[in-house]
Amino acid sequence: MSVVVKEEFDVVIGLETHVQMTTKTKCFCSCKVEFGAEPNTNVCPVCLALPGSLPVLNKKALEYAIKAALALNCKVHELSIFARKNYFYPDLPKGYQISQYDKPLATDGYIDIKVDGKTQRVRIHRLHMEEDAGKTIHEGKKSYVDLNRAGTPLMEIVTEPDITSAVGARLYLEKLRNIMRYIEVSDADMEKGQLRCDVNISLKPKGSEKLGTKVEIKNLNSFRFVQKAIEYEIERQAKLLKKGEEIAQETRLFDPSSGKTYTMRTKEEAHDYRYFPDPDLLPVRITVKQIEEIKKSLPELPDEKEKRYVEQYGLTEYDAGVLVADKDLALFFEETVRLYEKNPKAIANWIINELLGRLNDKGLDITQSPVKPEHIVELVKLIDKKVISGKIAKEVFNEVFETQKSPKQIVEEKGLKQITNPEEIRGIIEEIIKNNPKEVEKYKAGNTKLIGFFVGQVMKATKGKANPQLVNKLLQEILNG
């Protein structure tokens, strides 16, 4: 967002996210949920909407949605109602979508995100369950309908208009995805359409109470596109407002190739969905006990983990934040710490500063890492026991990454063991002093900074294997003595 926009306008963003649940079967029938199956093979009378078929709620989907609602700090309602959202579309077999309307499963939650180091709370207005539609594929003049996806369970998660920037929107979505993965209700992969996002955005003069006209942006299938679309839209609306023009209330589509948004439909064309309670499904009743039980079954969530890492392991908030941002990474860290409890900070450092960078370069994720928790444990132990120095350790780490050999083996094979014998080091120091009389003279004349030069020389001579603390101590002794 340009500085000008920032100074003149407040940006108000709300997100509507659809999250596909990873249940084995569909929301209202027992057809398999499967990505990439032959078109129209995972279908039955219910999801084809054959006359006389009836929906039956998948209990697992309900459980997943409750889990998600609790993980998002929502209030789960003891009574919620499925409603029909009526509209015609070829990939909507019944001519209505089973959704929830005025009695959603859950309301009033929140997600905390960190924008520029500051915690910002994004309130969640509601979370409800609904079924997915099928897919329409257009090829030239022909259109094809694939109903494999029809009836897949979804959660719609709607925020309050609490987001104030494109980055905030991205961070919210990343956190949402992260939480969904933690509680294992969705893979929440945007590229696969498991997490879909519509953006509502408006601008108002800085400090104004009155909200501006809202524009909805659809067709955003990556975190990057969400951010780009919002950035573009903020500039577009700001330009219009500054020219004194009005913003049209409309739905716009994002075009990834141009990075721009385009009008899809205006308010006048908006649907009347004629929602009413679905008479084929009973009201959903959940007891407080059930809610409590599901709450108890929730795993430790990212915010709790982060807090614990700081308190229990003494990590910085930043490091803890990096580790918990990916459930698999957090598990990797925890497994490593479990194997060697004495130095969690060093373990975190190795994972964050070395391993993640290397993985990134290779395009791997943590589950594909050639370096395993045992490797890191061995490496940190070698350092802690002063068998190798930190500098050598980096060399060893790189070798582990390439070969998957154990750090010990690498140290053995390459003779990288630290020199910790003071006599050996003393001999080397004396040799260096003899060969560098000028520097010794300058040092003794008061240029103590030159100590670094001597350390460097010793390291060079020992190929970095000399114990740095010992080298320092002996150099001081000899030069000052």
Place this chain on the structure above:
Amino acid sequence: MNLHELSIVELSNLIKNCEIKPSEVVESFVSRAKTHDKHIKAYVTDLSESAIEEAKKLDERISDLDTVPDLFGIPLAIKDNISTKGIKTTCSSKILENYVPPFDATVIEKLKQEGYIITGKTNLDEFAMGSSTENSAFFTTKNPWDLERVPGGSSGGSAAAVAAGFVPAALGSDTGGSIRQPAAFCGIVGLKPTYGRVSRYGLVAFASSLDQIGPMTRYVEDAALLMNVISGYDRRDSTSVPEDVPDFLSEIKKDVKGLKVGLPKEFFIEGLDSKVKEIVIDAIKLLKKEGIIVEEISLPHTKYAIEAYYIIAPSEASSNLARYDGVRYGYRAAEYTDLEDMYSKTRDEGFGAEVKRRIMLGTYSLSSGYYDAYYLKAQKVRTLIYKDYMEAFKNVDVILTPTTPDVSFKIGEKTQDPIQMYLSDIFTVSVNLATVPAISIPCGFKDGLPVGLQIVGKPFDESTILRLAYRYQQITDYHKKFPSLP
């Protein structure tokens, strides 16, 4: 012995005792349809031939069976809005004229397990919307008692088939009276079970919160027998209720002495034909002799029932019928310019006038801005009607009313006036709104046309209404009369 005059219970015993063969039973009924259905037109799909084939197979199989199920070799007709695997299920609509379902309704599965034989799919008002079968896209079924008159509807085909002796019983469906009204018009027994008693899975939905499948028979004991077969919780229908199913056949034989019967004053009013009223009062007098105790009761919100019904049912229908869009199955317009055009032409050409009228009514009632004033208000009225019944049932065991304000009307008499047509359901719709069970049984004739007595029961207490109905048939023989067929 005229087999077609016997009850299923009697026929079943004869088959079980190997005194007659299934094929003899089936042929005795089917041969009547062969002769007379060209005049009655009860069947949309006549399966006489395959029924006889099937029966012959059962002739062979019976000796292999240790226990012969209750409907073994019993011919039954099925209303054509109940899904039958491999057999066209048209709902008497052009839009489903050639639709062959790949699955059986739960009730059909249950009948099959009992060894029934299907004789055909019967005519109805398109998508069960109507009271005369005149709304069938194919043809109007004739009342066997007077071919110039309607058999009632929407289960008119099933009612006519039973009345004419084409089958001993049939299945119908009842949303606002669609079993009871044609049963009354045709002089047979028709039971609408409690909502949730019988699975709706496979019943093509008209108004989901009101629809129930039920038996249409000549004898009350056969209705009890069929209820034994088709009742029960079905996990495929979330609105079916896991309530114990009693053995209705033994329940009906219990005494009726001391039963407390309510006569709602709102049902014996102006608009009720005086002769019909007299016949119904006579029937009640007769039952008094059997020891029932009669008192007047009030169901004060009855007067709003038709209005509430004609908002709720069309609202649900407008959504239920959205699936007939020409995309996946059923009729699709031959020519169209784009998707929108395909939708509107398909639905314009595929649906009849009454169906379209109700889709429009329902769409309007659910529209934003109107929802509260119509749909929501109607639901509130529905709750009041339910409460009326529950209040009444604190003091009485059953409620007796005429089934219809008058006997069958002439074909064409009411087609130009939908309101008059809707009013023929005035005594039946409130029962659907209240979800309670009700049965109509023949209780006399007015000018040679049957009159029906309606017995309404408490939720899930089909036993008591069947018991009283059974008692009534023990002391009368209206149900044993057959119309003389051309």
